Amino acid sequence: MSQAFSHQALFPSPDHTRKFAENLSASLHSGDVILLEGGIGAGKTHFARSLIQALQAKSGRVEDVPSPTFTLVQTYDVEPSEVWHADLYRLSHPDEIEELGLTQAFDDGICLVEWPDRLGDLWPENALLMSFEIEETSDHQDQRVITYSGDKDLWQRRVLDALPS
Numbered sequence: 001m002s003q004a005f006s007h008q009a010l011f012p013s014p015d016h017t018r019k020f021a022e023n024l025s026a027s028l029h030s031g032d033v034i035l036l037e038g039g040i041g042a043g044k045t046h047f048a049r050s051l052i053q054a055l056q057a058k059s060g061r062v063e064d065v066p067s068p069t070f071t072l073v074q075t076y077d078v079e080p081s082e083v084w085h086a087d088l089y090r091l092s093h094p095d096e097i098e099e100l101g102l103t104q105a106f107d108d109g110i111c112l113v114e115w116p117d118r119l120g121d122l123w124p125e126n127a128l129l130m131s132f133e134i135e136e137t138s139d140h141q142d143q144r145v146i147t148y149s150g151d152k153d154l155w156q157r158r159v160l161d162a163l164p165s
């Protein structure tokens with residue numbers, strides 16, 4: 001890894017998160033892994049679904065994007081590369097990660113992974129980590145703070161360019 005990059009941004013509504021996901025989707029290619037950290041209801045699936053729907057719209061293949069809560073992974077045949085959406089919350093054994101084909105997909109596809117703490121030793125070092133936090137305020141119930149971290153050369157420009165103004 002070269003230099004590390006870290007940035008924090010406030011997302012006042014689900015639409016802001018959707019806009020960021022749409023913008024970021026345009027810069028993704030095979031081998032990109034985005035790890036989505038944060039508690040239940042923090043907005044990980046909302047981000048992943050928005051990003052997948054943006055790529056589907058571009059590829060002309062709009063289908064449902066269910067949460068992979070029980071299937072652990074859902075794959076999407078879109079351009080520029082197959083997308084793997086994983087939710088590892090219910091992973092029963094670390095061996096399953098390899099069995100699901102996820103480690104191979106880290107190299108070949110675009111991967112969006114909820115509950116990445118389950119990855120242990122398989123944590124991909126070139127990944128972008130997005131940590132979601134629910135911001136509790138009396139007037140705005142729906143705010144989220146997202147902290148980004150990853151390799152500077154790989155991610156800084158793409159993340160900053162994708163932030164909604």
Ligand SMILES: Nc1ncnc2c1ncn2[C@@H]1O[C@H](COP(=O)(O)OP(=O)(O)OP(=O)(O)O)[C@@H](O)[C@H]1O
Nearest residue numbers: 011013014017039040041042043044045046142144
């Ligand atoms: N700024 C925001 N960004 C993202 N989601 C938001 C925001 N504000 C509110 N929400 C809402 O929060 C909810 C997040 O649910 P979501 O299923 O994405 O959570 P999750 O992190 O995937 O939870 P789980 O750990 O159960 O999978 C959605 O209903 C979404 O609309």
Ligand SMILES: [Mg+2]
Nearest residue numbers: 044045067114
């Ligand atoms: Mg989820």
